[in-house]
Amino acid sequence: MNTTQLECFLAVANFLNFSRAAEQLRITQPAVSHQISSLEDELGTKLFFRTSKSVRLTQAGHLFTQYANEILKLSGLSRARLKECQETLPQRFGIGCRNFIELRLLRPVLAQLGQQQPRLLPVLRLLPYASLENLLAEDDVQVLLSLQESAPSKAVYRELARCPLVCICTPDHPLAAYDQLTIEQVKNGGRIATCPPPIYPPALFSVQNQVVAERDPDQMLFCDNLEIVHTLVEAGYAFAIMPDLPPARIPGLRYIPIPAFSTISFGAVYRKDSRNATLRLFLSSLESLMQSAFSQAPQV
Template sequence: MDLAQLETFLAVVEERGFSRAASRLHRTQPAVSHTIRRLEDEIGEPLFERSSREGTLTASGELLREYAERMLGLRREATSALEQLRSLERGRLHIAANEYTCLYLLPVLDEFRRLCPHVSVLVERAFASRIPDQLLDRSVELGVVTFTPPDAAIEAVSVYTDPVVFVVNPRHPLAREKEVGIRQLGAESFIAHNVVSPLRRRVIALFEQHQTPLNMYVELPSLEAIKRFVAMGNGVALVPGLTVQQELERGELVQVAVPELKIERQLMLARRRHGSLSYAAQAFLKVLESVAAERGAPFCYRSAVS
């Protein structure tokens, strides 16, 4: 049996007759009668009392009526749900980001929630190195990374340019300086992130290049912990500028320029190259592009260069 047959069956029931049902469905009465006969043949039971002209149901007909109403109701619900997805009145967006890149998402999500308040958003904390695999196994739809994914099955666009900054607490002697050379940092105690990353390796290489010691006496598990520890008066740190904007504005930390340490990181939004995006994800990409156009640097929206 198919939904068209059930729709005809319910029309006969609701109109209490074949001729009225045919008029409602814009069909001939013989066509309606034929559809009902085929349905009865398939079920193996009569659905209507043939002695009645008002479409009186048999016991089998009453039972089928309940299920037919449910099935057609589910079709209406499914159609409505799909329309809501298209109109962004519902839906779900699943993004992977780490502790740092999640900060970039906050102003973008603020705009997205304003435009699409009925779409639920889940930002899953993930190691950046694992995000390409999560995209490929479809456990997430979008991911924010700080490198161009090497897998050709993933494409990425640059969405934010973030400099690495040298910060100290306001009472530190270097806080009074606008600029210091890298060799002046050889005697400082650096508070470092204990996760080995391309950024850490790059910083170490720069200190070696300038023949300057890099003393990492304390290593902590999060950027938040590093910021707080430095603000308390313990050592100095090199951190992504995005992570210390509020602390710099409040005067809890001071940024000092180090000309030899000009490092910028490109934050990229990655997705499966040939995968179709949900309506929610498509809307999110439009928000990314509009935010970049309206705010300008450091926000951007351009194809990544491998």
């Protein structure tokens, strides 16, 4: 049973004429007849006596008019209540991140979005690569941040910046004395903290291999994630090579360019069917942040 059947039934019951009912409902007379017949089949009883000259309600039809009216009223009330709830409930917007650097990048963007859309409720997910791709496919998150090499192939990738590769170290590290570094200087720079794929994408992993080649085991610290890498760097145990995202830099560390290495594309990933107003605003705010940060960022 559906509301179309009930609307057709009540219109015919009111006019006792299929043509007039069809005219009021703005559908064809055969469509009205089909809806009435299917409703009668579902209920297992005739609702109208029909002849070539007249239409009359049966006893069951008279009884059913009360129920049909109540069902339609309840349906309308339910839609109205749900609409009210949608207008007052927070607007959830899922954002996927793969590491804490991307989370740091979000802070100024979320602050701006909160001012522009007071009902917005960000839902942040910090998960491994494959998990986030599944959540994006299922629309549990509407956008995720990613290097282009790590972006899901079936989604839309929008580049936000070309990130130079930098050496990250403490101010008292031997490499911190330079304004920029050569590959040879990085090779001889001491202990390095590294991550395996997929945490490091192929381009970054290739760079890492150039730097760690022929190094003694005690000169390499293999880490499970970027949080561990940065902790060891901040503690002075090693340096690391990373794509530079100026808005997400950690205060107190040096970020030294390595011009010999190519830049890496960083951006946002979303579904092809997810271009809503909140996503557009998010992408616009994030793009503005990145452009401003890269144009103003000093080498530290």
